[in-house]
Amino acid sequence: MERNKVKLNLSYYKGIDYYSDGEVEDELLEIVRNYNSYDKILHNNERWPILYHLSPIRWNLLEWYPFDKEASLLEIGAGCGALTGLFCKQVNQVTAVELSRKRAEIISERCKDHDNLEILVGNMEDIRFEKKFDFITLIGVLEYAGKYISGPQPHKKFIELVRSFLKPNGTLIIAIENKFGLKYWAGAREDHSGKLFESIEGYLDNDGVETFSRMELEELLIASGMTNNQFYYPLPDYKLPNQIYSDHYLPKPGAARITPNYDRNRYLMFNEQSTFNQIVENNQFPFFANSFLTFSRQGDE
Template sequence: MIEQIGNVKMNLTYYTGEDQYSDGDIEDELLKIVQNYKDFDDVIKNDTRWPILYHLSKYREHIIEWYPFNENSDVLEIGAGCGAITGALSRNAKSVTCVELSKRRSLINAYRHQNSENIEIFVGDFNKMKFDRQFDYITLIGVLEYAPSFSNSNKPFHEFLHYIKRLLKPNGKLFIAIENKFGLKYWAGAREDHTGEFFDSIEGYREPKGVCTFSKNELQRLLEECMLGNTEFYYPLPDYKLPFQIFSDKRKPKVGELRDLIHNYDNDRLELFNEDIVHDLLNLNDNFSFFANSFLIIASVE
């Protein structure tokens, strides 16, 4: 079954009639906003709630818009949510196939980009979907950490990545954005992004809650075990959600470049030490990448 929103197709073939992921009633407000506004700057300026900023900020696109996509490429966006980066993908590729568990979130995405002619949104559980083609690029922006929530496998991350690898063209690229479990902000007093607990990830997650992030070494090892070990690591700051700087192993930050990174929009936090000073010392000792707050990894088949 296809539902048309402007030029956007919503494919409901795999939709069970129940949204399996939701941020709550705020999504009804978001739907009304995207139905009535084309530009969200004034909305964000007058409504300072975190979900409004997170879902509608144009700065979300920074994580991906810089990449030189092939304009004739096909992109699979897994976990498209409310469409924060769908527009950037749509502008830079021939076609964008979105996957999202929630119909309500998919409606927000569809209305937001209803003038785009190259977007199709599949609603439902990605693990149950069948695709008849492979893709040049696949994105997992804030998605990989939730793999255990939708799998009964004792190796959910491996299973998830093996399935994704089958959907990649031989020279295709996989984009993964995820928090670093050892991010400096967690040591300095920020709450873990998913559990809301202090020091949770750096203590190995005290109580399993269906979500798990990784260190750089753990991510590299996981991708190698899934034969996706040809990787480039990038370091978005303050983090991948609202990045204003993106560094790489070829261009790491210099002393004095990292300042005022203590922004925390969604939770209260502690300030246990001066992060500016610690960043400078980490850079001097070549330890920046271990303590980066989050990663963007571009991986391909070895």
């Protein structure tokens, strides 16, 4: 029997999986146990959880980034390990934190050949680390702080907590939806609630999940002690990106098409591509980008 090299740490697990995609996670566990390649599965299956968790396109988000091969990385909210394997290839030591034991088992199975990975199952507020990290990632995680971090200003508190685990010259990497993303104006439903225009209207009736504009996110980072922030813009979004732009290289007209909503139906309120071209020509792309990818450091370097 093939040996699993991953260390699965249940010291902080309280016996409850607080976050789950439901029964499909049992299916995902069987898939990663029995298949080395997911191409055939993805070709024959149109369900969003299968695509989101298993698509190799997920790696486009950070496969290009020049990680230090000798670095340590803390992946918070690792999900079902869509990016964990990439991190294991790119840095020396990876620590993944996940609320769900089932998801942690999925990560362990799909990364079983990596001997530089430890998975901690539990809530970040309960976990104590004996070391600090060169990189910390929050990929699709910050927006949930209101659900899992206690007290006022949970997003600020969460970033401050995460910052305490960074080395003095470490980098915090965040990927998150833009509350004013063009796709939401054009008829796509809010990614988390499925409601039309919820983020644009300011989350008038939200359940603790909240995304931010570029200005709000930058202000939140600075208020939390992360004063050096670089913004990138994945298209169509950070989940399945095929293009990534920066403030130094913004898109030209014609770079975008209609943004798909793989997990639910969407409306077409107007010609999204023509509107995108107008936004780009008027230098407003950073405000309307669907997602942000940020690299944040302490200090001015």
